[in-house]
Amino acid sequence: MMVVRPIQANDYKALRELARKTGPGFTSLQDNDEQVAAKLEAALIPFTATPPPEEALYLFVMEDTDTHEVVGICGIESAVGLTDPWYNYRVGTLVHASRELKVYNQISTLTITNDHTGYSELCTLFLTPEARHSKQGSLLSKSRFMFMAEFPQRFNEHLIAEMRGYSDDKGVSPFWEGLGRHFFSLDFAEADKISSMGKVFIAELMPKNTIYTNLLSKEAQGSIGKTHEATTPARRLLENEGMRYTGYVDIFDGGPTLEARVNDIRAIQESRYVKVHITDTPAKGEAEGELYLISTTELCQFRCCMSMLTRAGNNLINITPDVASALNIIEGTTVRIVRLSSGRRF
Structure with missing residues (x-):
């Protein structure tokens, strides 16, 4: 993993x-x-x-x-x-035009900015x-x-x-x-x-x-x-x-x-806290196949991995022992989750 x-x-x-x-x-x-x-x-x-x-x-x-x-x-x-x-360049446009000469030119420009x-x-x-x-x-x-x-x-x-x-x-x-x-x-x-x-x-x-x-x-x-x-x-x-x-x-x-x-940012907007239940046997009937990002909440011990999740209750998710080990967390730990890609919500 x-x-x-x-x-x-x-x-x-x-x-x-x-x-x-x-x-x-x-x-x-x-x-x-x-x-x-x-x-x-x-x-x-x-x-x-x-x-x-x-x-x-x-x-x-x-x-x-x-x-x-x-x-x-x-x-x-x-x-x-x-x-x-x-520094970077801002891409802009300058117009050079003359009614008398019937000239109208749009010219792309680069301007250095901070x-x-x-x-x-x-x-x-x-x-x-x-x-x-x-x-x-x-x-x-x-x-x-x-x-x-x-x-x-x-x-x-x-x-x-x-x-x-x-x-x-x-x-x-x-x-x-x-x-x-x-x-x-x-x-x-x-x-x-x-x-x-x-x-x-x-x-x-x-x-x-x-x-x-x-x-x-x-x-x-x-x-x-x-x-x-x-x-x-x-x-x-x-x-x-x-x-x-x-x-x-x-x-x-x-x-x-x-x-x-x-x-x-979509992942920031939609992320939320849940608690984890560690199990080898996900709850029956739950949809599988969608990947989620799962991250811990401590600064120096921050960890993030991805896994399929199933619901274990209100604001409670099932994760496998492998995921728990990768994140260095135990039963009942609060984690942050969000769908890996945009789509339906968990």
Whole structure:
């Protein structure tokens, strides 16, 4: 069984191995010893510090309870842009018109902004290719909503998620080639490594004036707001939960930024508390087959897994001993549940 839990100090080796597999464009977890060590150190702080840092990184890993292998990672930044500016491009439109010349042109533009300063961010979602089945990607991604529902005071009311931008099968980003390269004279892969230290240096060297996208190559124009093939399922999942692309893109690879109010996220809205009854024999006559997210309510001992549930009574559910073991809970424990996907209610 897969369970999502907070990262621990002894997860360095597993985190380092995941970093070897992420590939070009995955800025938040790169194949770099120093970056991985720094990320792990930062992620341990908010689970123990009182009060937590204003800009806290909550990092979680997905572990196979049978083999104890870590196969995935996901995170939440409590707030972005409070220490270093948070930059992105806002996609807009300018009209150039002349009645006398009978000319009317709508031109797409990119304007650098800090509009998402202070927002919480979903980040660092990666699942090993071998584990991308049986809805395990949904568990990994949506477990963060269960954590946010449980500890809303730790997050902003607004949430964003930067999707990895499009690059071709050789790892080349048309957006970078059409725009960023002119100011940096670096290949995309090299710039990608440097950007792991933060995107402030990119914004400092990029033009501050509005950019007319019709001056970029056709390939660069076509990549604006386009998601990397490996990230498309993650984007679809978040959109199904209520997040939307509203015209902001990454200044580095042109990938779309999704956003929503936290309380408008489906999994957060619909989640509720129940108590558990641990049994090997679910109640007869109850519908089976629909998966639920089940999470615990303690900060440092937070756990989230998915399982089919049956009702044992009013606000009481049946779970198997395997689920109880994965969550480290006992008979009568209060947990939070929500349907894994939108549909009928439990």
